[in-house]
Each structure stands twice: as C-alpha cells, then as structure tokens.
C-alpha cells in the first residue's frame with residue numbers, strides 16, 4: 299500500500315495528501331479539533347472533553363495503534379498543500395465484511411470538494427488494495443453536505459434509517 303495517497307490539485311483545491319497519523323501530529327490535531335469544535339461537535343457528540351486537546355489526540359493515537367498496526371484501522375490525516383484540513387478514518391477493515399468510515403473537513407475550507415476527492419481516494423484504496431468488499435457509513439438525515447459527498451462517490455441509502463434520540467439517521471453503503 300502506497301501512502302500517503304495523493305490527490306492532484308484541481309480548480310477547487312490544492313494538492314491533497316492523505317497519510318496515517320503519528321504521535322508527531324498530536325499537537326496539530328489537538329489545535330485542529332479545538333478550532334473546529336463548533337463545526338464538528340454535532341457529529342461527534344459522544345467524544346470526551348479530552349478529545350478536543352492535544353493530550354486527548356495523543357491518547358487517541360496510542361489507543362488505536364494496535365488496530366492500525368494490524369491493518370484494521372486506517373486513520374488518515376488530509377493535508378492541503380501541507381496544511382492539516384481534515385480526517386478520513388476507515389475502520390473495521392477486513393476482506394470478509396463491510397468496513398466503516400467517517401470524515402470531517404476544516405470549517406474554513408468547505409465546499410471545495412476536498413471531502414469528495416479525499417473520500418474517492420480512500421474508497422479506491424479500500425477496494426483495490428485492501429480487499430474490502432463494501433463500505434458502510436451513517437449520516438444524520440439533515441447532514442446534506444455529507445450526503446452529497448456520499449452520493450457523488452456512488453454510495454446508496456440502505457434501510458429506512460433509524461432514530462438516535464432526536465436525530466434521524468440514514469445508513470449508506472457502497473459495494474465494490
């Protein structure tokens with residue numbers, strides 16, 4: 299597997315690189331999560347307070363290191379021309395069942411197809427190199443930006459969606 303993934307610049311964004319996080323990224327990740335908290339918290343409601351700090355990110359990287367080493371988790375930092383602009387995490391990676399994934403992009407860089415193109419690159423990697431048979435994810439029904447990213451990448455809604463407290467959810471799947 300050749301990492302980082304590279305997405306060449308387009309008319310809407312610069313050069314994207316997607317590489318696995320490392321402990322050296324923790325301070326930058328903490329600052330990124332803290333700055334983007336108002337934007338990201340609605341889709342990250344269960345995160346502990348520490349998640350929004352560098353120490354919490356360092357701990358998150360350490361806690362997940364066994365899964366990363368075993369190839370079950372692919373936690374990718376998205377950089378645009380070197381600057382941290384987002385995350386795409388592919389989890390439950392296996393050849394015999396669907397993987398899951400999630401993503402978030404910096405609030406100051408939205409609407410420039412960074413998520414769409416980053417997701418495309420990760421989907422290609424998952425299907426061609428990791429042998430993942432399908433990818434599943436869930437969005438809130440009112441998260442139209444995320445749904446647009448999924449539809450553009452070929453995901454289809456599955457099931458009737460469920461309710462998580464007040465928040466109606468929709469599941470999505472893309473089969474290889």
Ligand SMILES: CC(C)(COP(=O)(O)OP(=O)(O)OC[C@H]1O[C@@H](n2cnc3c(N)ncnc32)[C@H](O)[C@@H]1OP(=O)(O)O)[C@@H](O)C(=O)NCCC(=O)NCCS
Nearest residue numbers: 341401402403408409410411412413414437442443444446
């Ligand atoms: C969802 C998210 C990752 C999208 O990132 P992004 O880089 O702006 O996405 P893109 O630019 O690739 O595509 C977004 C699309 O949604 C559209 N969009 C944005 N807000 C919208 C809205 N309120 N209604 C309808 N469409 C909307 C954009 O116009 C764009 O479509 P277009 O390219 O056809 O014009 C970003 O908004 C985010 O980080 N949200 C918070 C975290 C989150 O929701 N993660 C996903 C959890 S499932």
